[in-house]
Amino acid sequence: MSYSNAQELLSAIQPASGGTEIFDPATGELVGRVAQNSVADLDAAVSAARTAQPAWDALGHEERNRLLNLAADRIEANAEALAELLSREQGKPLNGPNARFEIGGCAAWLRAATAYEVEPEVVVDDGETYAAKHYRALGVVGAIGPWNWPMMISIWQLAPSLRMGNTVVMKPSEYTPLSVLALGHVLNEVLPADVLQVVAGGREVGEKLSGHPEINKIMFTGSTPTGKAIIRSSADTVKRLTLELGGNDAGIVMEDADPKAIAEDLFWGAFINTGQTCAALKRLYVPESIYTQVCQALTEVAAKMPMGVGLDENNVLGPLQNKAQYNIVADLVQGAVDSGATVLLGANPDSEAAGYFYPTTLVADIDPQNDLVTKEQFGPALPIVKVKNVEEAITHANSLETGLGASVWGSDREQALAVAARIQAGTVWINSHGTIDPRIPFGGAKQSGYGLEFGLDGLKALAQPQLIKG
Incomplete structure (x- = not known):
């Protein structure tokens, strides 16, 4: 369905009672309430995402692309309600390169994830030896987002992950959970059940996600100190990582x-x-x-x-x-x-x-x-x-x-x-x-992180390369 304003959208994602109150940083007024999920809730979300992943992968690129473009349509149909909620929770104005701009970017980056063919690459074919590189789904991607561009950076994480056949469990910033929950709600009107899940919670939920044995890759945007903590917590399971960390x-x-x-x-x-x-x-x-x-x-x-x-x-x-x-x-x-x-x-x-x-x-x-x-x-x-x-x-x-x-x-x-x-x-x-630009790879040097997002390189970063020789 389409929501005419932020309040209608909030009514679809808020708990019936209780929850943590979120206040407008511009006025101090109450924006809404968010249910605080526990580590047990995260475990359940990861389990459901892992169960849903094989069927999502089996749909193939063409059908996943169709669904992701439909999801972009849903963002555009709810653009004003999403922008209003974003402005109230994050503080950014509707106009200028701010809230409406961010919602437009969400749709654009979602569509951009469907714009590339990801075909096997022939590495050697000399008449005696043949080898090709294929790109397989990783499994379940854990995405941890920031509070500055909460919706658009969530799309940067989830869009290529889903395109490549992975399922996604997202943990939004504690400062801007409503925006990401609303975005997930709109997308899930199109996506199959359990393919995308948003788990709002405190630091313990983020720490559990980054070290979770059933998560195959972590995508994180945020501070360098937190990125270093994620590297340490992900080491025991040798997770793949894409880290976009602090810049100066x-x-x-x-x-x-x-x-x-x-x-x-x-x-x-x-x-x-x-x-x-x-x-x-x-x-x-x-x-x-x-x-x-x-x-x-x-x-x-x-x-x-x-x-x-x-x-x-x-x-x-x-x-x-x-x-x-x-x-x-x-x-x-x-x-x-x-x-x-x-x-x-x-x-x-x-x-x-x-x-x-x-x-x-x-x-x-x-x-x-x-x-x-x-x-x-x-x-x-x-x-x-x-x-x-x-x-x-x-x-x-x-x-x-x-x-x-x-x-x-x-x-x-x-x-x-x-x-x-x-x-x-x-x-x-x-x-x-x-x-x-969604076509141009983006990533940091030195302690600003590693891994690339956007474009074909960004899609390949959400896949496991597999070489087949014969």
């Missing part, structure tokens, strides 16, 4: 860049989802020859972007999703201010305001070793570091243990490409930042 993405501006021309794209590279994005631009290195111009152009753009309650159609920036993240951003900015850095915009939150709103903040004249630069702020605060030249910028960009994404900004494409090749990151964008 660097942006390098070249001397030939046009500050006014790049300012808006710089802004959205840093402040998409109010800065709460793993692959957002989180530290910007600018040569001293154009430093003042870049700071001024970026400040002019940032000052015009309205922040407020997500259901207000005028807003494009929202609150931090939770108090803990608000405190991280506030502490890092205050540390930069205390060190003598210059605040170009923001950095003075209204302590009396409802919700976890931290103002759009630009910080200049900051030491490259300041914590606001070297630690991932994951919020609406961007440090702008002055450098002598591009060589110094590259050194700073590569100095941290993270390497999810990076960007190079300049007018000479060949020079920008040469700089990009020297940056230690899984993806480097030229004159944009964070512009992902």
Whole structure:
């Protein structure tokens, strides 16, 4: 069925009574209630998923693709109700690259998972030896998602898993369980029983999932420390892993860049989802020859972007999703201010305001070793570091243990490409930042994780390669 608004959708997923209350980070108002599942509930879900998996796999690629495209249709039919719930629970505005954008991405990535043929690959055929590589289903995939893009990242995990014949058990973030439960409910109107299950629960449920003997692969998006814990807990069963972990993405501006021309794209590279994005631009290195111009152009753009309650159609920036993240951003900015850095915009939150709103903040004249630069702020605060030249910028960009994404900004494409090749990151964008595409593989370097998502590589990562020779 189609739901006309978030409240109708909530009525389909909430427990009849009890449960944990979830509050709007913009207003503090009650959004809804979620039943807290136990480890026993998780065990039951995994068992059901394992029982359902052979029949799902036996349907074949064509029928699974048909069902996944029907599931994308269901998302589109319920897009406004899903976006409203997402805005209320996560805080992101409906407009801009936010809630409606995320729902659109869910449908697009779901369809993209069906767009590739996954055929056996002939490895050797020389007249004497023949060998082909086949891609078989793994079994049951455990997916653990974050609170910043709860619906879309869930799709990134479940869509390729299902396409390749696996079943999926998902554990959403404790901050945004309603959004993922609602998404799962809509998808399960089309999918066979037990193929996709969402188990909302606390840390103990996530820990059990990552070490569960009946789970064949874990997909996780979140912090590096949690990713390391998953690696340890999955070791005894030698699970396959795809980990998209923390990033502290660097942006390098070249001397030939046009500050006014790049300012808006710089802004959205840093402040998409109010800065709460793993692959957002989180530290910007600018040569001293154009430093003042870049700071001024970026400040002019940032000052015009309205922040407020997500259901207000005028807003494009929202609150931090939770108090803990608000405190991280506030502490890092205050540390930069205390060190003598210059605040170009923001950095003075209204302590009396409802919700976890931290103002759009630009910080200049900051030491490259300041914590606001070297630690991932994951919020609406961007440090702008002055450098002598591009060589110094590259050194700073590569100095941290993270390497999810990076960007190079300049007018000479060949020079920008040469700089990009020297940056230690899984993806480097030229004159944009964070512009992902379901056709283009995505994954981190260094301690930002391993494994690829998206495209044909992402599908193959959800399968067991099998070589047949003869």
